[in-house]
Amino acid sequence: MSHYMLKEIRHLMGKAIHIQNMTRQGDRIMVSVSGGKDSMSLLWLLRERLKWLPIKYRIIAVHVDPGFGTGSADRLRSFFEEQGFEYRIIYGDFGPRAHSDENRENPCFFCSRLRRKAVFEAAAEFDCNKIALGHHKDDMIETFFLNILFSANISTMMPVQDFFNGKLTIIRPLYMTDENTLRRFAEHMKLPIIKSCCPSNGNTKREEIKKMLKTFYRGNKKIKGNIFHAMQNIKTDYMP
Numbered sequence: 001m002s003h004y005m006l007k008e009i010r011h012l013m014g015k016a017i018h019i020q021n022m023t024r025q026g027d028r029i030m031v032s033v034s035g036g037k038d039s040m041s042l043l044w045l046l047r048e049r050l051k052w053l054p055i056k057y058r059i060i061a062v063h064v065d066p067g068f069g070t071g072s073a074d075r076l077r078s079f080f081e082e083q084g085f086e087y088r089i090i091y092g093d094f095g096p097r098a099h100s101d102e103n104r105e106n107p108c109f110f111c112s113r114l115r116r117k118a119v120f121e122a123a124a125e126f127d128c129n130k131i132a133l134g135h136h137k138d139d140m141i142e143t144f145f146l147n148i149l150f151s152a153n154i155s156t157m158m159p160v161q162d163f164f165n166g167k168l169t170i171i172r173p174l175y176m177t178d179e180n181t182l183r184r185f186a187e188h189m190k191l192p193i194i195k196s197c198c199p200s201n202g203n204t205k206r207e208e209i210k211k212m213l214k215t216f217y218r219g220n221k222k223i224k225g226n227i228f229h230a231m232q233n234i235k236t237d238y239m240p
Contacts, residue, residue: 012176020159022171027057030128035194037186038134061087066095072194135172138179
């Protein structure tokens with residue numbers, strides 16, 4: 001990874017945090033770490049920023065083990081301890097339950113709902129006022145199309161979202177950053193990326209949207225940026 005690319009990813013995250021006023025002095029930020037490149041990069045970058053920021057905040061890494069028995073929790077525990085991160089491992093059975101006869105919903109929806117509940121409960125336990133998620137620019141765009149095509153509404157993820165009357169805030173510091181940039185950063189830093197062992201991985205509606213968008217992107221490099229800016233430039237006077 002070039003020096004320019006490293007500078008770009010730090011700049012984009014810093015810009016996102018500044019524009020959305022995501023971090024403040026004394027924040028207790030829980031970083032939800034799945035073990036993928038996005039959340040691992042976010043955890044590393046948030047701590048790195050503390051080296052030169054005039055404010056200080058506390059970071060707690062939390063990993064929710066979905067219960068597929070892959071040893072992801074042990075690998076992440078080793079990484080957290082080697083690198084000196086404060087952390088918490090939450091063990092669950094959300095993944096197998098989502099793919100069992102118990103669940104009559106979409107497996108991703110079922111599993112996501114239970115994992116989110118576990119993370120919220122952990123945030124309350126550690127008295128964290130913010131939860132940082134590793135969603136990036138591509139996630140924002142894909143969710144936009146998912147909601148249009150499969151939920152009949154025009155919406156996407158919010159960079160900042162309050163819950164429980166403002167007692168807890170979700171922040172997405174990487175929402176301006178491309179997925180490919182994060183992949184190169186994680187490889188450059190040699191972060192221990194854990195691949196998903198979910199049976200639904202690679203066979204979801206999100207994957208269908210991702211493939212569709214890649215076809216557009218190959219034809220015109222400006223399309224991704226145009227979509228991203230269009231989500232912030234909605235002309236309501238021309239909506240029925």
